[in-house]
Amino acid sequence: MSLKFGVSPTLWSNASFSEFGSAITAERCLKEADIAGFRAIEFGQNFPNYPHQLNNLLSNVDFSLITGTLTGKLLEQGHTNLADKLDTFLPILKSMGCEYVIYRDDSYSILEDKKSPLSVRPILNDVQWHEFIYKINHLCQEVAQYGLKLVYAPHPASIIASLQDMEQFLAQAHPDIGLVMDISYLLLESISPVCFYQQFYRRIAHIYCQDIHPEFYAEAKQKKYSYYHLVANNMFSGIDPTNFAWKNLFKLLKTTEFHGWVVAKTEHNHHSSAQALALLAYDYFIADSANLELIA
16 A cells, blocks of 8 residues: 655745745745655645646646645634635635645634743633534534535644543544644654554544654653744754654554555744755655655
């Protein structure tokens, strides 16, 4: 079995923090991803929002679109502010052959707070949990009307971050809702990625391959810094096999016949070279990791 392998544009342009790469064009992003060897990419913040233009952009370098990410605040704003995003963005993904959309909920999130440590991220009470599950299930139904699946993305600065959060979410959310597995976020929570995958592989639909620099690993897990601090100080990295057994994870993906996308990701900052990271990721996966085969 071959795994579907692609890259995230966050290597080039960080959508959460505009000072990191917002001026990098979609053309440069695709050119450097192409040089690295990739054939599939996620929707980036500087990509055109019109299907014809997007199709031309990607077809010029023979790329396919993996998916894109929507954000909302269901507990603070409900579905109202998401309606326009659904109507404009989801048809684009569907027209490009995507099977799902990634959704991250930023209700009460401290993601954009550059000073608050991750230790003070929002924690839902029972009433809020009930409301959130009701609203995310409703969103799942709305997304399905566009012929797409909803895949939820936990985040260390948000309401769904810990193992307990994810267990509760998956137990209560509609079974059609998939889950994003971000390796670096699991490591921040001291969760074994291999064990996590074994527990939830039937719901995992999308895997981000991002690591934490070994010299910052113990420090980052203390959660005394903001998410911005982690990004700005280059604590995230591409794959580093010294942190855990990446090859074991990829062998497990093949054994369980994982059908989702495996996506190279690193949070862009002023310290990182996107093209160098892309080259390293491609070389690692294709040459060294259980003979992975790239599929566009």
